[in-house]
Amino acid sequence: MATEIKLPRLGQGMESGTVVRWLKQEGDQVEKGEPLYELDTDKVTQEVEADASGVLLRIAVQEGEVPVGQTVAVIGEQGEEVPEADPETPEADEEAREVDEEPQEEGSRAPARDEERERGKEASAEETMTAQISEAREPTKVNGRVKASPLARRIARENGIELSELRGTGPEGRIVAEDVERALAAPAPAAAPAAAAAPTEVEVEQLTSIRKTIARRLTQAWEAPVFQISMSADMTRAQEIREQLVEQTREGEAKPTVSDILTKVAAVALMRHPQVNAHFEDETIKRFPSAHVGMAVATDRGLVVPVIRDADRLRLSEIAAARADLVSRAREAKLQQQDLDDGTFTISNLGMYGVEQFVAVLNPPQVAILAVGAIEEKPVVVEGDLELHPLMSLTLTCDHRAVDGAVAAEFLRTVRSLLEEPGLAL
Numbered sequence: 001m002a003t004e005i006k007l008p009r010l011g012q013g014m015e016s017g018t019v020v021r022w023l024k025q026e027g028d029q030v031e032k033g034e035p036l037y038e039l040d041t042d043k044v045t046q047e048v049e050a051d052a053s054g055v056l057l058r059i060a061v062q063e064g065e066v067p068v069g070q071t072v073a074v075i076g077e078q079g080e081e082v083p084e085a086d087p088e089t090p091e092a093d094e095e096a097r098e099v100d101e102e103p104q105e106e107g108s109r110a111p112a113r114d115e116e117r118e119r120g121k122e123a124s125a126e127e128t129m130t131a132q133i134s135e136a137r138e139p140t141k142v143n144g145r146v147k148a149s150p151l152a153r154r155i156a157r158e159n160g161i162e163l164s165e166l167r168g169t170g171p172e173g174r175i176v177a178e179d180v181e182r183a184l185a186a187p188a189p190a191a192a193p194a195a196a197a198a199p200t201e202v203e204v205e206q207l208t209s210i211r212k213t214i215a216r217r218l219t220q221a222w223e224a225p226v227f228q229i230s231m232s233a234d235m236t237r238a239q240e241i242r243e244q245l246v247e248q249t250r251e252g253e254a255k256p257t258v259s260d261i262l263t264k265v266a267a268v269a270l271m272r273h274p275q276v277n278a279h280f281e282d283e284t285i286k287r288f289p290s291a292h293v294g295m296a297v298a299t300d301r302g303l304v305v306p307v308i309r310d311a312d313r314l315r316l317s318e319i320a321a322a323r324a325d326l327v328s329r330a331r332e333a334k335l336q337q338q339d340l341d342d343g344t345f346t347i348s349n350l351g352m353y354g355v356e357q358f359v360a361v362l363n364p365p366q367v368a369i370l371a372v373g374a375i376e377e378k379p380v381v382v383e384g385d386l387e388l389h390p391l392m393s394l395t396l397t398c399d400h401r402a403v404d405g406a407v408a409a410e411f412l413r414t415v416r417s418l419l420e421e422p423g424l425a426l
Helices: 090-100 110-137 150-159 175-185 209-222 236-248 258-272 316-331 404-419
Strands: 001-004 016-022 035-040 045-049 053-057 064-067 069-074 225-236 278-281 284-287 294-295 295-301 302-304 346-351 367-381 384-400
Touching: 001 045, 035 069, 045 258, 090 302, 150 175, 175 278, 209 302, 225 404, 236 258, 236 404, 258 294, 258 346, 258 367, 258 404, 294 316, 295 316, 367 404, 384 404
Parallel strands: 294 346, 346 367
Antiparallel strands: 001 069, 016 035, 016 064, 035 045, 053 069, 225 384, 278 284, 295 302, 367 384
16 A cells, blocks of 8 residues: 655654655655655755655655645555545645636537637637746746745855746746756857946845744844853863874774863763753753753854764763764755754854854753854963963853853853863863
């Protein structure tokens, strides 16, 4: 019996997702657990696995936004009858509209009536032709925006294609990826005579699912009553230990970084100060028994925060391996929903960009986030003498509803102490 493949709920609060592209085509053999299509949610773009084995009999939704629970495909045996589309799906609605538009008249079959019907058919054909010409000249728009799939927009943006100049072949004139690829393959038009420079137009970019999530979360963060405190840590010992660990790293293993040491140190400090390892939700504070440390990673699609779970229990080599894997998959847009869930604390490090000090925005419902700046040689007085030491700024942002200033100061002081003597944490 054929199996309907429905859009899964991949995370709490997920109501819909956008089908980006299919990794299998109709007629292909599919194994259960094999990647079937790419889905763009409000956090990540990830591959969705097939729920059953068999032949991909029908793709119900080629691309576009789909509510959770709607059928997107059907898998079954070769030659098996495919179930009718759910009448609530866009495809079924389109088919229903096409059927409703078929001229069906009852009553008199007199010659006068036949002539009337012929005139009606001619008028209908003329209107259809006019609509097609109009569509070819101007793509379908909704609220002034050209209708196009997310994948089509992405390809057009990357290749400098103006969507308003294309004709969509998708439902209701929607521009799909094939339309953009067809435009890319078309020969370039002959160069026109030089003319006066056209006025520069304002570029308008619609928010992606990830950027919408970032905007919503940042708005929530600014609603929280936060405060910041800062300290500087002497990174002399941390750098020495890192160099020793790098020398001992085997070929093929991830080399430990300062960020890895910082993750381990922060996790140990969170266990000593559980008030900081917490969430503030619905006027309650949830404190966690393990430190799941998130790392802010910049990608071409926006900022994501993959999580290293149980960082307080991991060795530094294990943290380095987990970090390397998560960062690599984040930049390749291959993170899974579970890679982003359950974080209890976040570290944002802009030191590699030369940023000396900054304030990170809270990552709700977490109650604290640590901003890390670059390591810089600065003068330090040691026993009356002026020496240069590598210092790194640490700025902690806290939700004052859950964390008091004294608690935050004690936590940050512990982080600094462990960075200045990492052996106490490692």
